[in-house]
Amino acid sequence: MIRLLHTADWHLGATLQGWSREAEHRAALAQLVAIAKERAVDAIIVAGDVFDSLNPSADAQRLLYDTLRDLRAACPHARIALVAGNHDPAGRLEAPRALFEMADVMSIGAFARRDGVFDARPHLAPIRDAQGRVGAYLLALPYPRAADLPVGCESAVGAVREAYRQAVDSARREIGQGESGGESGMAPLIVTGHLHVAGGLESEGAERRILVGGEHAVPPEIFSADIAYVALGHLHRPQSVGRDTIRYSGSLIPMSKTEIDYAHGVSIVVIDDAGAVAVEHAPFSRSVRHLRTPATGALSIAELEPALQALDLDPTDPIENWPFVHLAIRVEGPAVGLKAEVDAICEKFPLRVVSMTVERPQAHTPAPTPLRLAERKPVDLFREAFEQTHGVAPTDDHLGCFERLLHEA
Template structure:
């Protein structure tokens, strides 16, 4: 296949939208709408030739009507902003692959390519579903996109008995080798962009936010599954924008923070430019957050008595609408019993325009007593057992009042 040499192809790489997600019951839709509006505007201003969404478009396998509507609204706005651009949606491990496949005919009317599963015809990879030309504004083809979604177990070739190491990683490597070889047989040496919704070894995970997704316990594939002649590899799954292996194998990261561990990330998209010779450069573009995510304090814990002062120091507008109020992740230090602690903190937070979404309670470290020979229960005094259980639960010894209450109950029993 002949390729018309163009000066540069420009694409926008995004992933991990997680539409429909909630945080402690609070909808993330206002944040998503604001971030997606920035994505559309970036695509328009930078005059991109392609937009690649590398999986986890939705947060669940059964997305709400609101989440689906937000996707369709965004695709409509992208098409209006970039009339000639190739737009590709790839299923991730969170996505309902069938729901991305079902409207394919309607998507194609709008020039949107949706790939939910690995398609085969007579046993071979169906390139008509996976290989897409990327054209510039004049219509000239400047690169090709090999669009592969999250590989499920049924998509992977079965390893033989002679395979060493993880059969799953072997299967992923074989799948990509087959796909690239088939694409190269059709497009020759033209610049090739690959996609993947995988955990690639060397990538930094976000604690509590990402599932380890490859089957069989081997959740990370090595970056050398992607051939060195690939111009760019657009990855999804990990939420931190980062490169893995080399500059042109990258995660664009999530659009918004999905957990407390992601507050410090520069969430946004990646702008990629590919020259006619196939050389690629990548530029992460951070978005402005429409809702603040705050850890109080930034390091260490607060005493309960310090919470109100810390919230007051934020100087937040009390008229802030609910959907724009900052999400607060609070760390507190407790030296005694914590009965009623959550209610006490909730009462303080209700005085301010914030949304408390996580509470970490830190207690002083206990000095372990030397190990003694175990005693039989009959040799123990109930009062001593109560004292030890109280200290193990609350991190401090019971007060005289606690002991008096216990003695009274013991007498009544």
């Protein structure tokens, strides 16, 4: 029996409206290391988007190396594998390969080819239990960039399907050759993927549609039934797609307001000696709160300060522990000066406002009769535009200002 810890979408170096996420990342990664040690896992798989940027900061890179050190100390025999996602600098994950190998860490940035044919050897590694027995093999495949895909396919989906077919076939040949010398049977195969698989639920505003060629997603059927487990990255919601053994572990922390209610964590995968696979989601506790204020609907300016007081925030908390707050404000007239009013109220509280939506009452008016522009008076156009923008009619002062500007023009 072997145990895997599947994680992805760390996005180290990410910020939220300019605020650092390092404290959240460190807290989440500390929990990841603790879970890996407690469960005595035999492999840790990071399925892409290790970094948030193609040019990660020194702090982000240091956090990766600190985490790899802690994982190696917590799980001395475990296979550790990183693959590049669409956010990652593939070359930077490939370049330190010799140093990573000294710590028994796989780091894969691109598909390897030899004489134009996929070469499974750099991507393939045995996963051994604590007694050193091979319990499975890992085929670590990164996000497939255009240069990684075979030519001559009719579509991007077809090219990804063919790339995975070639990779799995090559891996099976390598495993068969390796096992002919005395290993027992054909061990289960675990494959990684940093892709949008059809049927997976997206997080609005957080995930790019990344498949090359203008197509959106690949079907789960590209992963053949003889693959024991597919460790996916890219979508931030923990979920299985197509079948229980094709799974997104989800991101470490919320990356947008649409992810506030996700149970972020890692997937623990157990493959028994008969090849049966069991998957469990191990959630994290959140070190920094992410709040919608209000939870539903919207607040008027007059209601904002009492609502923030009701959050009962601790003014002695260090700033890195202040909650991130997403506001919804209801206005019924012009919004001139609204942001300044909101800022003045929020500055009284230990919180970090990272988004604000403005909601207006919906006006139900009959559709206007189409007219040619030459038949319209400028002041009428101004009045209609003002009402559509602010939800109320312009005052005499607004109309007077418009008439002066019109005269000057």
